[in-house]
Amino acid sequence: MTNRFSAQRTYSVARKEFLHIIRDPATLFFSLFIPVFELFMLGYAIDTNVRYIRTVVFDAANTKDSEDLLRAFENSQDFRIVRQVYSETDLSQAIVAGKARVGIIIPENFSRNLEAGRTATIKVVVDGSESSIATAAIGDSNAITLRESLKRIFGERQVPMDVSPQILFNPDTRSANFFIPGLMVVMCQMMAIMLSANAIVREKENGTLEQLFMTPVRAGELILGKLIPYLVLTFVEFCTILLLMRIVFQVEIAGHVQTLLALTLPFVFTMLGLGLWISTQVGTREAAGQMAMGTMMPSIFLSGYVFPLDSMPAFFWYVAQIFPTTWLIDAARGVILRGAGIAELWVHSVVLWSMGIAMFTLAMLKFHKRLT
Amino acid sequence: MLEQNRNNHKLTIDARGVTIKFGTFTAVNQVSLTVSQGEVFGLLGPNGSGKTTLIRGLCGLLPLAEGAATVLGQDVATSAESVRTHIGYMSQKFSLYEDLTAQENMDFYSGIYGLTPREAKERQDDLVDMSGLGPYLERRAGRLSGGWKQRLALVCALLHQPKLIFLDEPTAGIDPVARRDLWNLLFRLSAEGISLVVTTHYMDEAERCARVGYIYMANLLAIGTPHDLKQMPGVTPPGTRWLEIFSHDSAALLEELRQRPGVRQATIFGQSVHALVDEDQNAATLGLDEKHVLETEPSLEDVFVTISRAQGMAAK
Numbered sequence: 001m002t003n004r005f006s007a008q009r010t011y012s013v014a015r016k017e018f019l020h021i022i023r024d025p026a027t028l029f030f031s032l033f034i035p036v037f038e039l040f041m042l043g044y045a046i047d048t049n050v051r052y053i054r055t056v057v058f059d060a061a062n063t064k065d066s067e068d069l070l071r072a073f074e075n076s077q078d079f080r081i082v083r084q085v086y087s088e089t090d091l092s093q094a095i096v097a098g099k100a101r102v103g104i105i106i107p108e109n110f111s112r113n114l115e116a117g118r119t120a121t122i123k124v125v126v127d128g129s130e131s132s133i134a135t136a137a138i139g140d141s142n143a144i145t146l147r148e149s150l151k152r153i154f155g156e157r158q159v160p161m162d163v164s165p166q167i168l169f170n171p172d173t174r175s176a177n178f179f180i181p182g183l184m185v186v187m188c189q190m191m192a193i194m195l196s197a198n199a200i201v202r203e204k205e206n207g208t209l210e211q212l213f214m215t216p217v218r219a220g221e222l223i224l225g226k227l228i229p230y231l232v233l234t235f236v237e238f239c240t241i242l243l244l245m246r247i248v249f250q251v252e253i254a255g256h257v258q259t260l261l262a263l264t265l266p267f268v269f270t271m272l273g274l275g276l277w278i279s280t281q282v283g284t285r286e287a288a289g290q291m292a293m294g295t296m297m298p299s300i301f302l303s304g305y306v307f308p309l310d311s312m313p314a315f316f317w318y319v320a321q322i323f324p325t326t327w328l329i330d331a332a333r334g335v336i337l338r339g340a341g342i343a344e345l346w347v348h349s350v351v352l353w354s355m356g357i358a359m360f361t362l363a364m365l366k367f368h369k370r371l372t
Numbered sequence: 373m374l375e376q377n378r379n380n381h382k383l384t385i386d387a388r389g390v391t392i393k394f395g396t397f398t399a400v401n402q403v404s405l406t407v408s409q410g411e412v413f414g415l416l417g418p419n420g421s422g423k424t425t426l427i428r429g430l431c432g433l434l435p436l437a438e439g440a441a442t443v444l445g446q447d448v449a450t451s452a453e454s455v456r457t458h459i460g461y462m463s464q465k466f467s468l469y470e471d472l473t474a475q476e477n478m479d480f481y482s483g484i485y486g487l488t489p490r491e492a493k494e495r496q497d498d499l500v501d502m503s504g505l506g507p508y509l510e511r512r513a514g515r516l517s518g519g520w521k522q523r524l525a526l527v528c529a530l531l532h533q534p535k536l537i538f539l540d541e542p543t544a545g546i547d548p549v550a551r552r553d554l555w556n557l558l559f560r561l562s563a564e565g566i567s568l569v570v571t572t573h574y575m576d577e578a579e580r581c582a583r584v585g586y587i588y589m590a591n592l593l594a595i596g597t598p599h600d601l602k603q604m605p606g607v608t609p610p611g612t613r614w615l616e617i618f619s620h621d622s623a624a625l626l627e628e629l630r631q632r633p634g635v636r637q638a639t640i641f642g643q644s645v646h647a648l649v650d651e652d653q654n655a656a657t658l659g660l661d662e663k664h665v666l667e668t669e670p671s672l673e674d675v676f677v678t679i680s681r682a683q684g685m686a687a688k
Contacts, residue, residue: 012483016469016476023471211467214431214538215484216457 009217013225017199021229031195032237035187039241042179043249049173050136052080056100058091059084061110069122072148073104078140091125101127102137114152169254169337180245181332182305188238188264189271189325190296195230196275197288200367204283219368227272234268235261245336254339260332262342263349266356267328273359280366299323304330324355384409384536384567385430389439392422392429399425401590402439407536407569407583412562414581415571416676421587423571424464427538430569431456444535457485460529460537464544467525470514474505474524477513478531485532492531499527503557519550526557536567543572555580575673586676593679601675606682608670611651612636616668617660618644632658639677646674 021028055073059066073079082100085091091103103125113120124141126134150159170177203209212222242260245251253260278291301307302316303325309317320326331348334340342349385407392400400422407413415423428434430441432452441448443455468477478499482492500506503523508516513524522542529537539558543551555577558568570581578584578598585595594601601607608614619625622640629638629645634653639646646668649658655665670678 006486008486009484012480015483016472016480019472019476020469206467206470207463207465208467208469211461211463212484213433214456214459214461214463215481216453216486217484218453 005218006221010221010225010228013217013222014228017226018229020199020202021233031191031233032240035183035191035237035241036244038187039180039183039244040248042183043176043245046175046179048132048175048178050133051077053078053102053133053137053140054082054100055079055102055104056083056085056091056094057081057104057106058086058088059106060108061106063111065111065114065120066106069106069145069148070104072144073141076140076144078136078144095125095127101130101133102141104141169339174251176245176249177251177337178333179305180241180249180251181336182303182329184238184241184245185264185267185325185328185332186300186303186305187241188234188268189299190292191237192230192234192268192271193275193278193292193296194289195233196227196272197278197292198275198285199226199230200276200279201282201285201288204279205285219364223276223364223367227276230272231268234271235264238264238268251336253336255335255341259340259342259345260335263328263331263335263345263352266349266352267324269356270324270352270359273356273363276363277359277366280363299325302326324352327351327355382409383407383442384411385413385441385443385569387430387439387441390426390429390436390441391438392425392434393437398437398590400429400587403587403592404439405585405592405595407567409535409567410562410565411583412558412568412570412581414578414584415569415587416573416578416584416672417587418680422590423587424540426587427461427540427569427571431459431461431538457532458535460532460534462525462529462537462539462542464541468513468521468528471512473510473512474516475509477524477528481528482531487532495531495533496527499530502560503527518546519553522546522550522554523557526554530561534566536569537561539568539570541571541573543574543577551577575671578672584672586679588676588680588683591683593683594675598672601672602669604675604679607675607678608648612648613651614668614670614674615647615649615653616641616644616666617647617658618664618666629658634658637678637681639674641671641673646671648674648678 057070059070070081074081079102083094085094088105091105094100095103105123105125107121107123110120110122122145124138126137128134167173200209203212238261242253242257246253274295275292278288278295282288282291302309302312302320303323304320305325309320309326312320327348331340331345331352334345334348383406385405387406388404390400390403391398403422403426405413415426417423425434429436430443430448432443432448432455436449444458446455448455469480472480478496479492482496487495500509503526505520505523505527508520508524513521516524526539526542543554546554551574558570562568570577572578581598583595583597584601586593586601594604596604617625617629622643622645625645626638626640629635629647634650634657635647636650637648648670655662658665
């Protein structure tokens with residue numbers, strides 16, 4: 001009879017683990033507070049859309065044409081003219097000093113060329129040290145001058161072609177909508193790995209694991225009992241971020257929350273399994289923390305949380321597919337922003353469950369081996 | 373099976389030729405020993421000699437490379453989990469959850485051993501009475517003093533009414549009063565018919581055991597009552613005797629004795645020196661005052677030192 005799985009023993013372990021959590025308010029506070037802090041930081045401070053680039057102008061022409069062009073630049077809201085200079089040297093200096101990212105030079109012969117029907121070239125100097133700003137500045141200045149050129153050619157007449165852009169799912173292209181679903185996933189990952197790695201290693205450090213091995217508790221009961229409270233805690237955190245995202249940052253959830261939660265379950269499972277595996281490899285909490293960090297870093301950078309997967313070289317794109325984080329971030333954006341359901345995301349579900357089962361089995365086998 | 377049970381019904385532990393290996397390293401070599409019901413059995417030996425490994429093997433935590441062991445009538449190789457429900461274990465460090473209160477620690481172990489809430493309550497009340505833990509139940513285990521931690525650990529190991537308890541160095545780092553209190557508790561348990569296996573480095577504790585076993589480099593070199601061990605022929609070889617010599621400066625005396633040809637072995641023993649000497653040696657031949665020299669029987673420490681040396685020489 002003692003060989004049977006015992007719910008009572010599992011419950012005893014879970015209850016004890018829960019007491020550990022509430023007895024250690026510092027850990028609890030930091031694991032819940034840091035995600036919320038990061039949420040506000042990402043939600044309010046970070047905007048990946050490049051606007052109001054600081055611009056320095058050297059208008060050698062100083063005519064009505066050049067003034068009109070500069071006004072067009074300013075009206076676009078892409079550029080903000082912060083300073084006027086009167087030589088190219090001063091303009092370069094302003095950029096070197098970081099006072100402006102872009103310099104616009106309008107040559108003296110600008111209006112004369114226009115009137116003569118020759119191409120009037122303006123020079124746009126771009127600080128390349130911040131690549132996203134440089135790219136945006138070149139694109140925007142091209143578009144603005146092209147528009148101004150067309151106006152001159154067609155005047156009041158209609159232009160032959162036009163684009164009517166329609167941005168699906170995130171019409172204001174707000175960064176929060178892009179970042180928060182990823183943040184939820186990354187925070188869950190961090191919490192699940194850290195907590196589960198610590199849960200076993202702590203008992204190793206204190207010598208209580210040795211004591212437990214002498215009791216009838218089975219490895220499965222011990223692990224399940226330990227992980228249940230952390231599973232619950234991780235879900236609480238996930239839902240907290242989800243709620244804040246909806247209420248504070250007004251990101252609408254286009255799909256069903258339950259789809260998202262159902263996909264998150266195998267993910268958390270995988271991460272708890274990973275933490276467990278880490279705990280079989282190391283003997284101290286410090287080492288566990290370092291190892292957890294080591295596994296988290298690449299998955300944060302390659303998962304598409306910050307840097308878009310589509311612009312990665314093929315090799316890294318394939319590497320990224322190994323991380324469960326990549327799959328859940330994609331699925332979370334799918335559900336929250338695009339309203340995807342299980343019909344669109346079943347591949348994600350299969351992949352996440354497979355990863356979860358594989359990781360957990362591996363960890364259990366390792367743990368069992370240490371037992372005997 | 374029935375036959376075996378009947379034969380062993382008084383033997384709590386019956387180990388026959390137990391060998392435990394870690395890879396090619398033999399941690400326990402051909403150990404045979406028995407522990408009877410209600411007996412206090414002392415397991416002695418230097419650190420790393422294999423005491424803890426033997427205990428783990430007897431709990432079914434480590435596979436036996438050779439030999440067999442029956443604990444509480446069950447084969448540890450096949451019924452390890454069943455065996456573990458009936459034994460108690462107290463590890464070297466009192467493995468308590470320091471951030472949990474004494475009560476919560478007890479509740480946890482009650483649950484792990486499958487006690488119903490009613491059983492747990494009754495059993496805890498009894499043990500709290502016996503150990504005097506009453507005033508400390510709501511205190512976190514980490515804030516108890518060493519002696520109280522140790523009692524709490526013992527209580528946790530007793531909740532499921534084990535018939536056999538392994539105590540691995542239960543008194544290491546505990547003050548003398550707490551040590552004596554613990555031994556009083558252990559004798560009470562023994563009187564109730566519970567068998568105890570205690571590892572220790574303290575010779576006075578070994579003297580209190582009904583029987584002791586001495587493990588040295590994976591081998592069980594001696595087993596028996598403390599009295600029997602002192603009578604072992606190897607400890608007092610023919611033509612020799614043990615003398616206890618008192619001196620104000622036992623260190624200097626020891627040095628001096630070790631130079632003398634008739635002295636085979638000498639060790640400091642508190643205020644005196646224990647020396648194994650040739651039979652023809654006496655106070656006069658050793659140049660000592662007769663008032664300070666007594667013929668004595670070897671102490672347990674003498675026994676262990678002598679047989680360890682003999683074993684070491686045989687190995688060479």
